[in-house]
Amino acid sequence: MLTRILPQLYALTFPEVAAVNVYIWLDGREVTLIDSGVPGSAPAIAAVLVELGRRPADVVRLIVTHGHVDHYGSAPDVAGWGAEILAHVEDAPVLRGDVPKPEPTLRDWERPIYEAIPSRPAPTVTVDRELRDGDVLDFGGGARIVAIPGHTHGSIAVHLPAHRVLFVGDTVANVGGYTVPGTFNVDCDAVGRHAAAIRDHDVDVVCVGHGEPLFGAALTRWRDAGS
Incomplete structure (x- = not known):
């Protein structure tokens, strides 16, 4: 499912994978992807790019928000299109396959849900640029990386x-x-702190990894609920 959020911004949502999102940012002909979905998502991403008047070869960079396979699974395919792969320095070794994904600290109610999730083979991909807090990337008028x-x-x-x-x-x-x-x-605890800070961040659109992006009335309701 493709959703237009702004003239330059689209969300490609895969409902069958817990509504995971791949975000597409357009700067003229240049395309930036934020995350790439699970392995096998590349054909759907390519089809949407054609629908938007672009080609896979127009993807300049893929920014991976974190080292879980549902967010970087198709990175090897995107790299094959010629895109630069970017990830934070702490998660880059996971993408490269140098270290396993750290296991989460599960709360009691999370455990049965987590254990029911089908395991997926973790692909490996070369990380062309390792990101750090405060880095600024050359798209979208200047994109600042915030470590969370x-x-x-x-x-x-x-x-x-x-x-x-x-x-x-x-x-x-x-x-x-x-x-x-x-x-x-x-x-x-850290996620809770960062989520609270995101709620108060001075933006009009919050693009989440799973589910509908927050903007307009939905963003206002979420902010009001936390006040």
Whole structure:
């Protein structure tokens, strides 16, 4: 399912994979992807790019918000299109296959849900650029990387101040009408703190990893609920 959020911004949602999102940012002909979905998502991403008048070869970069396979699973395919792969320095070794994904610290109610999730083979991909807090990338009028560790050690947000947009990965989810801090975290307390900070961030659009992006009335309701 493709959703137009702004003239330059689209969300490609895969409902069958817990409503995971791939975000597409357009700068003229240049395309930036935020996350790439599970392995096998590349054909759907390519088809949407054609629908938008672009080609896979127009993808300049893929920014991975964190090192979970439902967010970087198709990165090897995107790299094959010629795109640069970017991830935080703490999660880059997971993408490369140098270290296993750290297991989350599960709360009692999370355990049966986590154990029921089908395991997926973890692909490996070369990380062309390792990101750190405060880095600025050349798209969207200047995209600032914000380290928000907690869901994983290398979880990041991507802030586009010129467009008042914030991509937050799995630090916040908005599924089934509920906007909540992410689950299956290595540090739940840190995720809660970052989710609260995201609620107060001075932006008009919050792009979550799972579920509907928050803007307009939905963003206002979430902010009012936390006040």
